[in-house]
Amino acid sequence: MISRRAASPKRSTPRLPHLAGSAFRSRSASPLALNVMTIITRFLSLAVLTLHCVAFAAGCTADETSTTTTLSTSSSADASESTKESRVLRHAVFFSFKESSSPEEIDAVAKAFEQLPSKIDSIVDFDWGVNNSPEGLDDGFTHCFLLSFADEAGRAEYLPHPAHKEFGDTLRPHMEDVFVIDYWGDANEVTDAKSDDETELKHAVFFKFKDDASEEDVAKVEQAFAELPNKIDSITDFEWGTNNSPEKHDDGFTHCFMVTFADEAGRETYLPHPDHEAFVELLKPVLDKARVLDFTTK
Structure with a gap:
């Protein structure tokens, strides 16, 4: 039995060096042990460094993503604001008067509107004239x-305004009919300053399309009309939009095109122009009704 091997010469058991502090500082450690410890130390250091790098990279990516998102959102907001700032809400109003109303009474209505x-x-802007x-x-x-x-919001303030209602009281005894179209x-046209005598x-043009006119055909008309300023030099300004009036005085018209000329000579060039006549031919198959009123601004 193992316990009976006491007969063999007694060997002294080597004492391990006392690990006071760390075995890595022991002078008694063998070269192999030191090499192993060195390798482990370097490995751990490398692992820690790698973790730091990964964490740093993740943080940078998050920051870049956040920055990109912020910039993208800002760009979208700026574009939206730019679009808003480039538009104004037009409120086009047209009256016909009773035969019993005198020219003086009609003129008084026009002057009352001009005061608003x-x-x-x-x-923010106001023009008027006689057709x-x-x-x-x-x-x-x-x-x-x-x-x-x-x-x-400006229109919402205007419609119920006491001054507007007071004007309505002046208008009502003489008005035969009213036609209203609002569009962007x-x-x-508002910010460009005009002299008082300018x-x-x-040339206000309104379209009502046939019920069976397709969206594609209507879009072709919109595009063709919008191209006329590039083809007819006498057009000094042009804008168009679809009706968004809440007042229900549109008579079924959905589209407004506002063409501007410097004077009547510009209109005389426009009406018989080949490109205008070609546009009219494109329009006819899908048009239910057109309404046109021209006025020289006062």
Whole structure:
């Protein structure tokens, strides 16, 4: 039995060096042990360094993603703001008057309307004039008023405003009919300063499309009309939009195109122009009704 091997010469058991502190500092450690310890130390150091690098890279990626998202959001917001700033809300109003109303009474109505911008701050621009279109498509409307608001909030302030309601009381005894179309227009028309005696000829065109006109056909008409300013030099300005009036006085018309000429000579160039006539031929198959009123701004 193992316990009986006491007969063999007694060997002294080697004492391991006392690990006071760390075995890595022991002078009694063998070269092999030192090499192993060195390798382990370097491995651990490398592992720690790797973890730091991974954490740093992850943090950078998160920061870059956050920055990219922020920039993207800011760009979208800036684009949206730019779009808003480039548009104004047009409020186009047209009246026909009773035969019993005298020219003086009608003129008093026009002057009362002309006073509204000084009473309602949300009106940012105002033009008006008497219809002078030679096309015979006015449906009896004679007086044209074009108001502009910065946004829908401006219109919301205007419609129930006491001064507007007071004007309605002045208008009502003489009005035969009213036609209203609202659409988004070009803000440059408001910001471009005009002298007091400067006038221009507005050519307001309204379309009602056939019920069976496809969206594609309507879009072709919109695009073709919008291309005319590039083909006819006498057009000094052009804007168009679809009706968004809450007042229900649109008579079924959905599209407004506002063409501007410097004077009547510009219109005389435009109406018989080959490109305008070609556009009319494109329009005819899908058009239910057109309404046209022209006025020289006062």
